[in-house]
Amino acid sequence: MTRVRNAIVSGLVLLLGRRRRRRPREEDTRIVPALPPNPAAELAVLALLGLSSLAALGFILIYAFANSLPAVTPLLGATIGLAFLFLAAALVVVGLRLVPVEEVAEEYPPHEHPGEQQVIAEVLDESGTRFTRARLFKLGLFGAGGTLGLALLAPAVSFGPLFHVGDFLRTPWRRGRRLVDENGRPYKASDIAEKDFYLAFPEGTSDEEKEQMAASLVVIRLPPAQLDLPPHLKGYDANGILAYSRICTHAGCAISLYRAPLFQPDEPRPALVCPCHYSTFNPANGGTVTFGPAGRNLPLLPVYIDSGGYLRATGNFDGPVGPSWWGVRLWKAQP
Ligand code: FES
Incomplete structure (x- = not known):
């Protein structure tokens, strides 16, 4: 038990505690201006991802206990629909509130230039999501994606048992x-x-x-x-x-x-x-x-x-x- 507990704790520490190595830069100035922190939008995204996970989990449970529930088909449709709806809403909030929009118009350079490529890479990097709870966001996203994936796989159980077939x-x-x-x-x-x-x-x-x-x-x-x-x-x-x-x-x-x-x-x-x-x-x-x-x-x-x-x-x-x-x-x- 102790070894299992240690393994779980180590895994969580690695997942949550992993820090992104900062790329060495000549100047510590941003190319894309940072968005001000938006805790309300971040909380809304986390809540929507959580709701998506719960709806997907609900689908799996309803599927598992289908024989003892009334109106199973509408319930299954409603839960899987809500799971996708909440996930889509979370992504919409991310796109509208948390990702800075930067438009850069530039002549296509006649020849490759390593310095300019570096600048483009910086712009792309800094245009990413400015999320103060970045690791929590990743967990929420993986959680919602994982439960949705499980929900979509759940009906495959109806093909019949593979084990315990006595x-x-x-x-x-x-x-x-x-x-x-x-x-x-x-x-x-x-x-x-x-x-x-x-x-x-x-x-x-x-x-x-x-x-x-x-x-x-x-x-x-x-x-x-x-x-x-x-x-x-x-x-x-x-x-x-x-x-x-x-x-x-x-x-x-x-x-x-x-x-x-x-x-x-x-x-x-x-x-x-x-x-x-x-x-x-x-x-x-x-x-x-x-x-x-x-x-x-x-x-x-x-x-x-x-x-x-x-x-x-x-x-x-x-x-x-x-x-x-x-x-x-x-x-x-x-x-
Ligand atoms: S049950 Fe389909 S042919 Fe017999």
Whole structure:
């Protein structure tokens, strides 16, 4: 703790105590006349920068607690708008009250002359802000710029978590868990007919748990000869019975259409279709996307038929369930 405190104190001393080295000059006379100190304008600028920081901070807090606040969108618009407004007002006050205006008309010199360049550099230097609380002003400016930058970056959090993603990856599916229908009745393999489509849930889940993203499945049966599963999904089917996640990998709608191959040759392949934006998945080859905006395969749950003829899970899905987010690539299949 002591080392951290010392580091913070040293940093502040360096930031606030750093003195600008004065450039050696032949005469100690100013080229641009100095403005008289204007403490009221300086205070106004600091106050406006502080208000800009507070408004940007308000935006971040409203964004963070958006679920528990009413009228979030107008609040977000108002806070980010005020942050920019206060920042602009601070800069206007600086320009009107604190920066001396100097107009110099001069013939362009025929040749470079080091002495004249030095004078021009002096004029530029002295035309800068005459701010008696210069370091405080810099801190205010960095503070307002920093909080505004954070406020603009805050919405990126909505792309999804990068760390602590355990809750998103947890599924109720374990080896040996039976597949049941909406009323809790276990499915037998003989219940699953070709060209039909069944909803399934893990046995023993409550109605509330059935609503969880990774709980529900769509179960279909294809002739084993039609299966073309990639090598890492070999054995995921049970005699042609396939159990896919019901949640579309585009934006999380429920897959609720099954197009059996009824329109040959126009629609020769079976397809699971999401009704929201028509992402279409080929169940024969591991749920690959054949149409629409989904960016990844529909996750497949490995299943087997037990000695009583019931369908059971062999393990977990082959990929993360639901829409993609930053942490999806960190996912590792759990047996
Ligand atoms: S949510 Fe399924 S296609 Fe968009």
